[in-house]
Amino acid sequence: MPYRNGNYCAFYVSEPFSESNLGASSTKDFVTYNLLRAWKAADSTFPFIDSHEKNYNVRDGSDWEKTLKPRLHQRLDNSKNIILVLSSITKNSRALREEIDYGINTKGLPVIVIYPDYSEKSDIASANGIKKQVKDLWDLLPKFRDSMSSVATFHVPYKKNLIRSALNDTDFMVNTMGKASAYYYSI
Template sequence: MTYRNGNYSAFYVSEPFSQSNLGAAATKDFSSYNILKAWKAADSSFPFNDSHNKNYNVRDESDWEKTLKPRLHDRLNNSKNIILFLSSITKNSKALREEMNFGMKISGLPVIVVYPEYSNKSDIVDYSSNIIKDEIKNLWDKLPAFRDSMSDVPTIHIPYKKDLIRQALNDKDFMVNSKCSANVYFYKQ
């Protein structure tokens, strides 16, 4: 049995992707991932264990079927959850579809959905009715593989706020070996 202790970060970048490309670094979703890494570098107690550091780097010029997809699967198989950065710039890329389909449907990974364009819980949830706001639900349509797999695993929806991301990363309900029932969750006001 594999020890699943990583956090797999899923984010949109335009394809072809190159970490050294300034365009990728300027992409909102990729920048959000880089901030997670910076928080961990500045504070070793920050509970982010980057699954992307678990095996060899991938390069865009690598073969999708022989190299890229197997490495994504390996990283997902060694992860306890997925951190999905979902924003207005997110597009339904081949990599994101594969990450969501394999991670949620095959590996059963809970998803911590972080919305980089929102900073308050009330931006995500209408607390008068305790339901996720329509503008957030509309973002789900940008990534049908995610939207259509939400009934398979628990998903927690949070704004881009360090203390809430820390709380979600520490939350046993959103880890594969102790996950709660499949549903849409958010932290109460």
Template sequence: MAYRNGNYSAFYVAEPFSESSLGANATKDFVSYNLLRAWRANDTTFPFIDSHQKNYNVRDGSDWEKTLKPRLHDRLNNSKNIILFLSSVTKNSRALREEIDYGINTDGLPVIVVYPEYSEKSDIYENSSIKQEIKDLWDKLPIFRNSMDDVPTIHIPFKKELIKKALEDTDFMVSTKGEAKAYFYK
């Protein structure tokens, strides 16, 4: 069995991503992922273990079936959860669909959904339920919307202390996951 200690980050990058010198770094959701990496680099107690660093990097032009998809699966198989960055720019790309479908429906990975365009808990919920504008973002990724009831999901704004709390929460780790439903921090 795989040693599942990583956090798999799923985010939208345009296909193919911009060939400018910035490449994927110019994509909003990718910038959010890079901030997690920077937090970890500056603070070794920040509990983010990047599953993307667990095998060889892939190039946008790599063969989907022979290279890209197997590497995504390998990374997911070594992860304890998925961190999904979901924003107004997120699109239903082939890679993102594969990551979420395989991660939830094959590996049963809990999902920490981070909304980069929101900074407060009150942006996510009101009256003890998740706001409709957040639920509307789920429609950008139908495989997530249709599969999220199969695993625990936590919905949080882009705030370092809340992301840290979610990463440390055993209800959102595959080996100790809680009840399959949508959660948020009050």
């Protein structure tokens, strides 16, 4: 059994993807992923362990079935959870569908959902639960929307201290996952 200590970050970028492409670096979802990496680089105690750094990088010209998909699976196999970046620009790409399907439905990984469009707890939830504006974003990724009831999901605004707390929460790690449900910070 692999050592599952990484955080697998799933995010949308337009395809074909190139990290060196300025267009990718200006995409809200990719910027959020890069900020997690920057927080870790600046503060070694920030609890983000990037599963994307755990095996060989892939290029968009690589074969999907022979190279890309197996590498995604390998990274997810070594992860304790998925960090899903979900914003108004997220699209239902082949890679995101595969990451979510394999991560949730095959590996049973809990999901911490970061919403770059929202920075406050009150943007995510009210006294009545998760807000409609957030639930509407789930429709952008039907595989996530339809699979999320199988694992614990934590819906987190785009705020460093709340993201840090979510990453440290053992209820959102595969070996210690809490009950399958949608969680959020109460207001």
